[in-house]
Structures are given as structure tokens and as C-alpha cells.
Amino acid sequence: MFEVAEIGHKLSKKQFDELTPQLHTRLLEAQFKLQKTRHSIVIIISGVEGAGKGEVVNRLNEWLDSRGIATNAFWDETNDQTLRPDYWRFWRALPARGNIGILFGSWYTRPIVKKVFGEIDAAEFERQLKNICEFERMLADDGVIIIKLWFHMSKEAAVKRLAKEATLRKAAPETQKYLEQYDAFLPVCEQALRETEQSSSPWHIIEATNKKYRDATAAEIILNTFLQHLDAEQQHQESQHKETHFLPTQPTVLDHVNLDLSLTKKAYSTALNLAQNKLNTLSWEARKQRKSIVAVFEGWDASGKGSAIRRVTQAIDARLYKVISTAAPTDEEAAQHYLWRFWRHIPLAGYVTIYDRSWYGRVLVERVEKFAKDREWHRAYAEINHFEEQLYEHGIILCKFWIHISPEEQLRRFEERAKVPWKKHKITQEDWRNREKWHDYKTAIDDMVVHTSTQHAPWTLVPGNDKKYARINILNTLNQAIEKSLDSSSN
Numbered sequence: 001m002f003e004v005a006e007i008g009h010k011l012s013k014k015q016f017d018e019l020t021p022q023l024h025t026r027l028l029e030a031q032f033k034l035q036k037t038r039h040s041i042v043i044i045i046s047g048v049e050g051a052g053k054g055e056v057v058n059r060l061n062e063w064l065d066s067r068g069i070a071t072n073a074f075w076d077e078t079n080d081q082t083l084r085p086d087y088w089r090f091w092r093a094l095p096a097r098g099n100i101g102i103l104f105g106s107w108y109t110r111p112i113v114k115k116v117f118g119e120i121d122a123a124e125f126e127r128q129l130k131n132i133c134e135f136e137r138m139l140a141d142d143g144v145i146i147i148k149l150w151f152h153m154s155k156e157a158a159v160k161r162l163a164k165e166a167t168l169r170k171a172a173p174e175t176q177k178y179l180e181q182y183d184a185f186l187p188v189c190e191q192a193l194r195e196t197e198q199s200s201s202p203w204h205i206i207e208a209t210n211k212k213y214r215d216a217t218a219a220e221i222i223l224n225t226f227l228q229h230l231d232a233e234q235q236h237q238e239s240q241h242k243e244t245h246f247l248p249t250q251p252t253v254l255d256h257v258n259l260d261l262s263l264t265k266k267a268y269s270t271a272l273n274l275a276q277n278k279l280n281t282l283s284w285e286a287r288k289q290r291k292s293i294v295a296v297f298e299g300w301d302a303s304g305k306g307s308a309i310r311r312v313t314q315a316i317d318a319r320l321y322k323v324i325s326t327a328a329p330t331d332e333e334a335a336q337h338y339l340w341r342f343w344r345h346i347p348l349a350g351y352v353t354i355y356d357r358s359w360y361g362r363v364l365v366e367r368v369e370k371f372a373k374d375r376e377w378h379r380a381y382a383e384i385n386h387f388e389e390q391l392y393e394h395g396i397i398l399c400k401f402w403i404h405i406s407p408e409e410q411l412r413r414f415e416e417r418a419k420v421p422w423k424k425h426k427i428t429q430e431d432w433r434n435r436e437k438w439h440d441y442k443t444a445i446d447d448m449v450v451h452t453s454t455q456h457a458p459w460t461l462v463p464g465n466d467k468k469y470a471r472i473n474i475l476n477t478l479n480q481a482i483e484k485s486l487d488s489s490s491n
Helices: 013-034 053-063 088-091 109-116 122-141 157-169 175-179 182-195 211-230 234-235 265-288 304-312 359-363 373-392 407-419 421-426 429-435 438-452 465-484
Strands: 040-047 069-073 101-104 143-151 202-205 295-301 321-325 350-354 397-404 459-464
Touching: 013 053, 040 053, 040 211, 053 069, 053 143, 053 211, 053 429, 088 101, 088 175, 101 321, 109 122, 109 182, 122 143, 122 182, 143 211, 143 438, 157 182, 157 397, 182 373, 182 465, 211 234, 265 304, 265 465, 295 304, 295 465, 304 321, 304 350, 304 397, 304 465, 359 373, 359 407, 359 459, 407 421, 407 429, 429 438, 438 459, 459 465
Parallel strands: 040 101, 040 143, 069 101, 143 202, 295 350, 295 397, 321 350, 397 459
Antiparallel strands: none
């Protein structure tokens, strides 16, 4: 989930100075428009210690009109607060209609801190997260626009910034204490974000290493959320809203996949034999230990999903696996929740199901092609995470692969398919049309990884320009996941 916020997003001083007047002006215009509505806005500022959350709050107060904005910090606790229910102080801080409230710390802070330091157990943490969801849903139903910003940076970057701030005496007293628990905070924070992701109040994860990028991105997210809710046409017809983009194009997770990786034919042959033999042994051991395996294959058109799946199935006894190829839903499937058709094929204990495309169609093709409404694919992240968590808790081994290729390699493969008689059936007009939406799909893939790459179900981004390398990468990853899950003491 957080890997997308560790890939080096940045803005230069010149770029930031050019953006500032536009962002400042548009934010003020949106704020004045807000004052004429029955909406209020709550901006939640959360994230890693040392990420500069206080600086973001200062920037927002600088760019917005002070007469319609109030900032509340929740890091200390007064006697009044300790003698009242937990949410009392949050209710008192909610902005009136037409106004903006910035919450520096929020109803997320105490549950996360208590879970990390062992003051509450997993069941109580879950209960408190459910309470948060209900609270936010109630506010949203009443017209409160909730904007949740999570500022993230790597441990190394946070330590470096903290050392600098300590020299300048700018670090908050608790920062060092929390930063020392960085590794303990990360999975707890991921769970909190994952389980409180809602279409009415989604999380936005922002890379905070570069301060200018951090501030400009936060402002753009806030502005676009303003516009989404306040535009008169948007209130009547959701599809009319177009996001406003001020920031120059930034790298995505796919830009950090090394597509130059390759294997020689000889190295591939040796590695394939070893990996398939190992997978055969592990699949039988998983059958013995009644461990199910679910492998999800997603990727660009012509990225080599089919050939990679064949290398997997060649290694597994045909009695143990099933390959489910996902196409447009049938009438029967369309009459059900979109996850229904995938639940049908979850394997029995000890068996394997391979999905050739999957439930991620909701946040990829259905999003890009507008087969799903915005609110439908937004809430799908939480639905998918919950679905995958149920598989994990049942003991199912879940592996998710995105096979990435360059646009140039895709074009080469398309042209090859068009020329070779036995490959022509693989290329359609829809494939060519999808190429024209490469940027839209890339954005959707980035969002997909942000919201659904979790501790128990991480994405594996596979370099696919060289098919031989991709196949070995997939087989080895699958073997490692199965081996990790099996009981090594079993005979």
C-alpha cells in the first residue's frame, strides 16, 4: 500500500512557484463557493512522524481564507476530555456548514497508537475501526465532505528529516518515540487505512519526502474533492465532473519496474526446470496440508499472461488446479454483486485456482471504460481488500501478479500477432482501442496498487518485456509464497 509513496515524486522550486498562484486562487474560489452551500469540509491530516504534517497545515492556512477555516490539534488530552466519551472532543471540533475544519490528528490517532504499544488487542482495534467507519458514514450522509490525507515517507527519509529538525529544534516531543516504532506502526496503519476506506471518504496517500510535491499534491486533492462535491452539474450528473490537474506528470509504480531484465535461453531452460519441479513438489505438499492456492494474473494486453499461466500449470498435476478466464459478465453474473462470480471458484482445501484476469476488472477496465460509476469503483477497493482478507484468514495462499510491458513492446507483439496466422485470434479491435487509453489505465493501475497491495496480499509487479524472465519471476514468487505458508514440520 505504501510503496507507491516511496518512488521519488518531486517538484522543483520553479515548478512549485509556478503552481502556487493557480492552486491558491482556485482553492479560495472553491472555499467561497462552499460558504453558499449546506456542506462542510473536514480535512484529516495523518501520516508518518517526520513527514511534515504541521507544515502542510500551515500551508493550507496560508492558502485558504482564515475566516472560514479552523484548525484543531489532537495530540494532548485535557481533564475535560478524559472525563467524557472519546468522540466528545471531535464532535466539538466539527465545522459548521459552509466552513472548513482541519484536524491535525483525529479519531484515528488514539486507536493506532494504542494498538502499536499493546494497550488494546486486535479485536478492540477492529471494533474501534468499525466505529470510525460508522461515524464517517454518518457525517457524509449529513453533507460533510471528508478528505483524508496520509503523508508517507520511508524510514530512512524520516530519520534523516528528524535529525535535521532536531538540530533546528522543530521536532515535536513525541516524534522520536513514534519514529523508533516505525516498523511496528506500518502494518497497523495499513490495516487502519484499508478497513476505513469508503467511497464517501477515501484515503489519499501522499509521498512527503519532497516538501513542494507534498504541499502541492495535498492542495490539488483538496481542490478536486471540493469541485467534485460542489459543482452544480456534479450534484445532478456524476460523470460531468472532470478533475483539475496542475502538477506535472509524476512517476508511477510501473515506472520503477526494470523492463531491461532478461534471461538467456540457456539460463531460462535451467531455471524453468528447477522452478517447475519445485512447484510440483510444493503443490502436492499443499494438497497434503490442505492449503489452497489462489493466483491472480493481471497485466497489459499481450503482456504474456497466458504463456506465464501455462508454465505454472505445466508444473501442477491437472487434478489439482482450475484456470478461470474472466471475460465480460454473463447475464447471470451481471445480476449479482461483481464478486459473486469469483467467490464461486474459490478452491477447496488443497487445490489451486488461477484467475486469468479477476475482480480487479472493477477498478481497471470498468473504471476506465466507465462501465462502473465513480462511487462503485471507489468503494471496490475496500470490498476487494475485505474479500482478500477473508481468503487470507481462511489460510488460502494468495499471489497477485501484474505483468508490465512497455508500449513499444506491446505494439511489437500486436503487429506480430496480426501477421502470424495462429496468433491472429489473439488481437482484436478492442486491444488497439485500449492502447489509446494507456495513460488512463496506468493511472488506474497506480491507484490499484496504492489501495490493494496489503501485508497479506501484496502485488508482485513483474517485468514482462522479456517473457522468459517474467515466467521465472512468477514461478519463483509463487514457490516462495507456498513454501512460506506450509508447515515445515509436516512429513
